[in-house]
Each structure stands twice: as C-alpha cells, then as structure tokens.
Amino acid sequence: MIIGRFGEIHLKGSNRGLFLRALRENLRNKLKADPKTAEAKVLLEDARILVRDYPAAAENAVKDAVKSTFGIVSLSVATEIKPATRENIEKYVAALKISGSFRATVNRADKNFSPNSNEFAKILGGIVLDNNKGATVNLTAPETTLFVEIRAESAFVYFEEERAVGGLPVGTAGRAICLLSGGIDSPVAGYLAAKRGLSVDFIHFASPPYTSPEALEKVKNLRDIVSRYCGRARLFVVPFTKIQQEIHSKCADEFMITLMRRFMIKIAEKVGLEIKADCIITGENLAQVASQTIQGIASNNFCAEKLPILRPLITFDKQEIIAIAKRIGSFEESIKPFIDCCTVFVPTHPAIKPKLNKVIAEEAKLDFDALIAEAISGMQTY
Ligand code: ATP
Ligand code: MG
Numbered sequence: 001m002i003i004g005r006f007g008e009i010h011l012k013g014s015n016r017g018l019f020l021r022a023l024r025e026n027l028r029n030k031l032k033a034d035p036k037t038a039e040a041k042v043l044l045e046d047a048r049i050l051v052r053d054y055p056a057a058a059e060n061a062v063k064d065a066v067k068s069t070f071g072i073v074s075l076s077v078a079t080e081i082k083p084a085t086r087e088n089i090e091k092y093v094a095a096l097k098i099s100g101s102f103r104a105t106v107n108r109a110d111k112n113f114s115p116n117s118n119e120f121a122k123i124l125g126g127i128v129l130d131n132n133k134g135a136t137v138n139l140t141a142p143e144t145t146l147f148v149e150i151r152a153e154s155a156f157v158y159f160e161e162e163r164a165v166g167g168l169p170v171g172t173a174g175r176a177i178c179l180l181s182g183g184i185d186s187p188v189a190g191y192l193a194a195k196r197g198l199s200v201d202f203i204h205f206a207s208p209p210y211t212s213p214e215a216l217e218k219v220k221n222l223r224d225i226v227s228r229y230c231g232r233a234r235l236f237v238v239p240f241t242k243i244q245q246e247i248h249s250k251c252a253d254e255f256m257i258t259l260m261r262r263f264m265i266k267i268a269e270k271v272g273l274e275i276k277a278d279c280i281i282t283g284e285n286l287a288q289v290a291s292q293t294i295q296g297i298a299s300n301n302f303c304a305e306k307l308p309i310l311r312p313l314i315t316f317d318k319q320e321i322i323a324i325a326k327r328i329g330s331f332e333e334s335i336k337p338f339i340d341c342c343t344v345f346v347p348t349h350p351a352i353k354p355k356l357n358k359v360i361a362e363e364a365k366l367d368f369d370a371l372i373a374e375a376i377s378g379m380q381t382y
Pocket of ligand 1: 281292340
C-alpha cells in the first residue's frame with residue numbers, strides 16, 4: 001500500500017473536507033485512467049490518503065501517480081499487517097533485512113495496544129538486532145528508520161518518506177485557460193497554475209501551412225505531459241494564419257508580435273468565458289524577449305476585459321524555468337525544433353516598448369471582431 005500525506009490542506013479549516021474530497025477524486029480518476037493501476041482503492045484517512053489493493057507489479061505506476069498528484073507532499077510505500085497483533089508485527093519485523101544503523105519508531109493510534117510505543121520500539125529494535133548481523137542502533141541519526149504505526153484494524157510498517165509534488169488539489173481554485181505554445185515556458189506556466197489548484201485547459205494558435213502537423217503533434221504531446229499533473233485537459237487549437245496575414249499586410253511591421261499577442265489574448269478570453277474559466281494563463285516572462293518588456297506585456301494586458309491574466313513565470317530566471325521543465329518531463333519535447341506561429345512573419349525590428357495608443361491605432365486598420373469570430377469558428381477541440 002501507499003500512504004500519502006498532505007501539506008497546506010491542513011490549513012484549510014472548515015473547507016478541509018472539500019479539498020480532501022477533490023484530492024481523492026483526482027487521484028482516483030488518474031489511477032482509473034491507466035489499466036495497470038485501475039484496481040487500486042483510494043481512501044481518505046484522517047490526516048492522509050491511502051492507496052491499496054493494486055497488483056504488486058503496478059507499484060511503481062501507483063507511486064508515480066501519487067507522487068504527481070497536487071495536494072500530496074510526501075509518500076511512503078508501506079506493508080499493511082492485519083490484524084495488528086503483537087505477534088504478527090514481531091514476525092514481520094523478524095524477517096526484515098536491515099544493515100547499518102537504524103532506529104525503530106512506533107506510533108499507536110490504538111492506545112489499547114500493549115506494550116506502549118517506547119517499549120514496543122525497544123522490543124522491535126532488539127528483534128532487528130537478533131536477526132541482522134550488520135545492524136546497529138542509532139537513535140539520533142540513523143541510516144534507516146523503521147516506522148510502525150499501530151491502528152485498530154491493522155498496522156503499517158514502512159521505511160522512508162519520499163517527497164511528492166505538493167501544491168493544492170486541482171479544481172479547488174477554479175478554472176484556467178492556458179495559452180500553450182510549443183516552447184519551454186508555457187507548459188511550465190500551466191503546470192504551476194494547476195499546482196495552486198486551478199483546473200487547466202489549453203489553447204494553441206496554429207498557422208498552417210507555415211506551421212507543420214508535427215508542430216501540432218508536439219503541442220498535443222506537451223498537453224499530455226502536463227496532464228499527468230493537472231489531470232485531463234482539453235486542447236483548443238485555433239487557426240491563426242489569416243490573422244497573421246492580415247496584420248502583416250495592413251499594419252506596421254514593428255507591431256506584428258504585439259498585435260498577434262492581443263488577438264491571442266482576446267480569443268483566449270472568449271473561449272475561456274465559454275468554458276467558464278476564471279482566468280487566463282500565459283508563459284510570459286519579464287524581459288526574456290523583445291515582446292516581453294513591461295510595455296509589451298501591458299499592451300496585451302488590457303485587451304482582456306473580463307478575465308484576469310496570470311503569468312506564473314513573470315519573475316523567473318530562464319534557468320529556473322528550465323529546471324522545472326526538466327523535472328516535469330516537458331523540456332525534451334519543448335526543444336524539438338518545429339516552427340511556431342510566432343516565428344512566422346516576425347519583423348526584424350519589433351517595437352520593444354510599444355505605445356498602447358499606437359498599437360490601438362494599428363489594430364484599428366483591421367476588422368478585429370470579424371477576424372476573431374472567424375478564427376474561433378475554425379477552432380478544433382482535442
Ligand atoms: P514559450 O516558451 O511558452 O513559447 P516564449 O518565451 O517563447 O514562451 P513567446 O513566444 O513570446 O514567449 O510567447 C509568450 C507567451 O504567449 C507564451 O508563453 C504562451 O503563453 C503564449 N503563446 C505564444 N505563442 C503561442 C501559440 N502559438 N499558441 C498559444 N499561445 C502562445
Ligand atoms: Mg514561444
């Protein structure tokens with residue numbers, strides 16, 4: 001079995017039940033979606049979550065699922081001993097192979113169990129010493145700690161506690177629509193948004209034939225990778241070629257990227273409102289590229305009228321973003337070299353500090369609303 005522990009959920013006071021049920025459902029759905037782990041049972045127990053009854057061969061898959069579920073801070077793979085009699089526990093401990101320094105720590109949820117925790121820890125320590133030549137006791141800095149938890153119906157025995165992703169259960173903070181490019185940043189932004197409890201769907205702007213079917217495959221793969229953490233997520237793909245061609249032919253070159261970004265945000269807001277999103281997420285990062293100066297960001301910020309734009313990466317260093325991308329497994333996919341719509345028609349000298357009034361004047365040369373309506377009508381949902 002696996003024991004998962006919570007972090008911040010403990011702070012949630014009267015809402016705690018809501019957070020815990022969301023966490024249980026998220027983990028259940030994730031385990032059910034994979035035939036290997038589908039049999040696993042997920043239970044809430046007071047201060048933690050228990051996963052049981054999966055085939056031994058599925059242990060790593062179950063462990064990965066628990067580890068990547070937001071809301072869980074640590075986990076232990078444990079053996080359950082049933083019934084929790086002194087004899088059963090001693091027999092199990094006698095068969096353990098332990099070398100080097102160790103300590104035994106006993107915890108009784110069932111205070112009727114005798115002997116008491118300290119005494120029983122000493123007894124179990126003695127049993128380990130008797131059965132393992134290389135073992136020595138070290139109470140302060142042991143290499144191995146043998147944890148024994150005694151409850152009314154059964155006892156749990158385990159060794160280590162491993163770190164899990166932490167965060168808050170997906171869905172407890174509302175819904176987001178995340179602008180997903182094929183780059184390094186936006187999958188990380190989506191991941192971080194989900195980590196704080198947002199349920200995330202993705203929107204991508206594709207410009208065929210300038211962008212290839214392979215580029216779209218890459219975006220779908222990125223969605224799948226982030227979905228391991230944020231749960232099943234939709235991907236909306238919006239045709240963007242016509243908008244880019246219109247901007248290119250009618251507006252000053254230097255505003256190409258700024259105007260594109262405004263269209264993206266406006267479309268994301270419209271689609272977001274339809275799917276009842278509470279906010280828009282982007283992977284923008286201050287001063288990373290010419291279009292991400294604070295003036296560049298401001299020029300698209302005011303374009304969304306009803307939904308706030310959150311930018312989880314705004315103050316990160318590129319190396320910090322890359323470290324997260326590597327950890328969550330999106331980096332290798334992100335660096336595959338396919339052309340993104342942003343690289344089509346890029347001007348040689350983009351406006352680094354675009355003035356909003358000038359941007360709006362350029363935009364007025366286009367039929368903004370009609371172009372947006374047309375793009376949304378061609379949207380595909382995956
Ligand atoms: P990323 O690594 O996420 O592509 P970036 O550093 O390359 O980011 P830009 O290309 O300037 O930055 O894009 C800024 C943000 O705009 C992206 O993080 C993403 O949220 C959004 N974006 C850019 N291009 C697209 C696209 N084709 N479809 C959807 N969103 C996009
Ligand atoms: Mg990009």
